[in-house]
Amino acid sequence: NAGVTQTPKFRVLKTGQSMTLLCAQDMNHEYMYWYRQDPGMGLRLIHYSVGEGTTAKGEVPDGYNVSRLKKQNFLLGLESAAPSQTSVYFCASVRFPMNTEAFFGQGTRLTVV
């Protein structure tokens, strides 16, 4: 049981490049989330999904897009990377958020130069 797996773990992008971060969970969880963590800012929600085929905006969605075509996968896309998107990105999943345990991936450290 791998839990939540993020790919890649590290990446350096040039300004304007695009990339996709993959989050995969094998726990049959309904809810999935993408957060970013910046020094002094804590974890902020980018986008989330409450089930296969659904996505919704979080606190800081600008510059990102997401897709949840399969229940086990939640993709985060950066269409045109900016230095302000340099951060550590975490994916999380939970069966039901109000009364079950949430699990996080190991994080993706992204640097945009």
Add this chain to the structure above:
Amino acid sequence: GIQVEQSPPDLILQEGANSTLRCNFSDSVNNLQWFHQNPWGQLINLFYIPSGTKQNGRLSATTVATERYSLLYISSSQTTDSGVYFCAAPGYNQGGKLIFGQGTELSVKP
């Protein structure tokens, strides 16, 4: 929305010492978790503890839901315990996203 506050913000211990970290939350919750973010940045699940007491080795946690607080106990601390400890509870909007406290940064000295 729900607010989560942790204390102390930072803590320096000598190896072998014990410590207690506190988490207060502003509203009733059905879900309270403790995480350890290690120096490599990984978020490790420590406890899922909406109420009661749980123990895992040298760590234990107690949540008193009626009084809206949770405590994390670390006994016989080791240098590998260093890092940031977060508590978190789900909010009522945005898909029940986790609301994190600001964390307690723990440094254990040899």
